[in-house]
Amino acid sequence: MLFIKKCRPVNLSPPEVFDDTVDILIEGGKIIKIGKNLSEEHDKAETIDAQGKIVTPGLVCSHNHFYSALARGIIASIKPATDFVSILRNLWWRLDRALDEQSLYHSGLIGALEAVKAGTTAVIDHNASPSFIRGSLKTLKRSFKDVGLRGILCYEVSCRNGEEEAEEGVQENISFTKERDNLVEASIGAHAPFTLTERILEMLTGAVKDTGRGIHIHVAEDSYDPSYSHHNYGKDPLERLEDFGLLNEKAIIAHGVHLTEKDIKLLNDSGGFLVHNVRSNMNNGVGYGGNLHELKNVAIGTDGIGSNMLEEMKFAFFKGNDQGAGLSPGNILDFLHNGNRILSEYFGEKFGRIGKDYKADLVIWDYDAPTPLVGDNLAGHFIFGMSSRDVETVIIDGAVVYKDRNFLFDTGPIYREASVAAEALWKRMDRIH
């Protein structure tokens, strides 16, 4: 049992800021009671004094790649890339091939620690480690569990190294669905339509149907993907996925920068999610879709650039303004909130609100608002004021995983070991061409 004393709850969507302070009682991973002066009734519970602090639901990163966490500042011989596919070939498809069990675990640990420090309580991950496919998701799960982070994991199936490897990836996705628990769930991962044959798409469809999970895939990130699809199949990429029966309310479609009107309608009709990764799109120079206001379900991801959702949402807002996309701060806050709806689809529980029976994934912020903080201007505070430095305590599934800006264990050795693993990883990558 956990007890948060005298906090001021804030909900993101619809935006709501409580006028007064309340106490929150948590048991069995859920909020069981909210009210005034609950302390006398529950004085034996572990107590966090949150006087003067606000509490929000945890933030969700809806598309990430923890396997890339040790690529930061990479020193290796990497040929300059002039287009998106060359970026994949020269960097990412060599880095992922160099990953082994130990480096993937370290990569996952660093990714998880940095997520929690930024107030991110759940990460929807998309893993690629072609030299270590079988068992890779269990290894990643270990890094999530060791930090206490919530996640939905999958393996990125691709025919870029042949269909045999793709089949192993499908199997890894299917077997990992049996590993689900209160903290970690599974989706069915695939790289992108342009690296998937018809036969492997058929297998992925079987996996989605048999496991009751959704597909998690990059679509139309760069214009190469729709061009490839039109040239080889005479269809838009989402139309091709829809023809296989892969779009449903659990589908997680990353990027979608170059979706057509027809693609957007198919995705909206299916109830699936589009995950916007604005910093990655800018970094790779793949363009700006400008179609976000036409999509029903938009969430936000980082595509491997950390898990700081406040940074990501600020970029999403500023880039949107720069492009004349007509997105308000409130729209961006709704996008951020929608990650919780994906969690609800997969975990079958209530996420994303401070209310009775909702999952207790919460962030306590030490944010001094210099102006009134109310529901109507909450999104403005998120975009123009709050930052990850205000994250003080993080609770996931009812457990305190980060308290007063500290983990409950020493992270120093983890960072030192990760740095050693990173150097070894970069050397292995240098030998891969």
Ligand SMILES: [Zn+2]
């Ligand atoms: Zn991605």
